[in-house]
Amino acid sequence: MALLNRFDDPGTEKRYVTSERAARIPASRALILIGIATFLTYITLNPMHFPREGVIAYNIAAAVFMAVLGSFYLLTLTRFYLEKPWVDLLLFAALTVAMAMLIEALAAQAAITGISRFGMAVINMGILVVFAGIGFVATTRLYLVWAVTLLLLYIAFLIQTDRAFISKVYTLTNFSTFFVFATFVNWDIDRRARNTFAANEALALEKAKTEELLYNVLPQEVAARLRAGEAVADAFSDVSVIFVDIVGFSGLARTLSPGHLVKTLNRFFLLADQCAERHGIEKVKTIGDAYLAVSGGTASSGGGAQSAIAFARELIGETIEIAEQEGVDIKVRVGIHSGPVIGGVVGSSRLAYDYWGDTMNIASRIESVADHNGIAVSAATYYQARPHFDFAAGETLTLKGVGETEIYRVKL
Structure with a gap:
């Protein structure tokens, strides 16, 4: 000075x-x-x-x-x-x-x-x-x-x-x-x-x-509650959980160099984030090569099951474009289930707002029976979204840890 x-x-x-x-x-x-x-x-x-x-x-x-x-x-x-x-x-x-x-x-x-x-x-x-x-x-x-x-x-x-x-x-x-x-x-x-x-x-x-970094990790409302010393635990009666998984990722990892693999994976997750933002979907986290999101949670602004399926459809379209541009065989499966969940923040380091409950597990199991570049949904999601999308006839499948479950496949 x-x-x-x-x-x-x-x-x-x-x-x-x-x-x-x-x-x-x-x-x-x-x-x-x-x-x-x-x-x-x-x-x-x-x-x-x-x-x-x-x-x-x-x-x-x-x-x-x-x-x-x-x-x-x-x-x-x-x-x-x-x-x-x-x-x-x-x-x-x-x-x-x-x-x-x-x-x-x-x-x-x-x-x-x-x-x-x-x-x-x-x-x-x-x-x-x-x-x-x-x-x-x-x-x-x-x-x-x-x-x-x-x-x-x-x-x-x-x-x-x-x-x-x-x-x-x-x-x-x-x-x-x-x-x-x-x-x-x-x-x-x-x-x-x-x-x-x-x-x-x-x-x-x-x-x-x-604060910008904190808001990238936690919803703004949740961050404010944590700063106030409040224990963050919420109950939601109707959330659509979206589980997205890259098909055959292990084989892809063996085919591509580490740098190319990370670049492709990063591009996919970036596109997923952009699609989520456009449809008012709340990204929860990535788990390896899987992407977990919800519609109807704390930071969601979309319309429940309808927004969840619209997000999944757009993401599949973007994935197909990535595969063509990168020249790699990359496909995804999407499973969606709607129901009650518990949301909150636990721990004191690497904080994140997470969700728990059977709805999360069922969405993961439904994803495992979805077609490649396809979307499978539960009956609960189907009944909410059927006025807006076309579905194949329902199927009753036995899912691991869940039992017999009625699922519907979205016509793309």
Whole structure:
């Protein structure tokens, strides 16, 4: 970060300025109210000590000053203040004029206050410079423009006054102390705020990357529940489970080189993911050369059995194209069964939202009797989807671990 703090990227600079000005509004308002309260106190006390003309002159200058402070306060209530930092320069230019009027009003009462015009200038301009060091928010460059201009005007004021040289030197030294202190405060506050903003931006970026990675593994709703410390376990009464398996994968593995095999497998799973996204199907996981998905689960947006079969039909079509383009004998079998499942997340590492129940096992068994590049479904799935697809006549087959099961084959 340069001596004059500024982010290289204009977008980052704009976000910083807006956020920092919003964050510092309470402090700015507090200073404004303190200033107004101070003037009101003097306006109350002055008539006890100042002559009438002195009270009038002070009250006019104080009214101008308070009017500018009041405008400052009102501006902090607007979006304009956040997005137009140059307004600080106008505000403090107006405050400088008001302060000069105040100094002149008080200088006329030097015999009563015991403070000379020189002393009033040092004290009041010093206070203004310190206030500006805090009031210029996220605009160190603009603060320096204002402060250096004020310093030059003050030097010009000293030069034209009829005072001893040593008196002018001490007066300038006293004022310069305020100037240097306020300048450092403004610069250091801005520097620290920029460092904090940059750290928060980096943290937010890493958080976004982490969340994106998490959402690639878990549905967003599930991820939110896990972050809240909630145990994730859900019951679903009617989910269509889709089990896709590559036929003869072991033979394919012996035929293709490892690199070619992985490339082909990756292309197939990528296409499966794309098909799933188009049909609102929720991918659960890959198991070796098998692809497990559901329609009607936590992250599904499809229409149950209908979407499940539409997904399977498109995936088979894509598989046929892969086989033609790659010149490899790759086919798939798809089994679909609809019924109740339990979903949830278990364990503490490599988290994934998984599903359990007989519906999962039955879908796997039905897949084993599907035709090559064919879809077999259970009776439960058939009755849900038959208005939308053509099916072959039902068959009663004995499935391992399930027993006699009625299945239907989708006509492609």
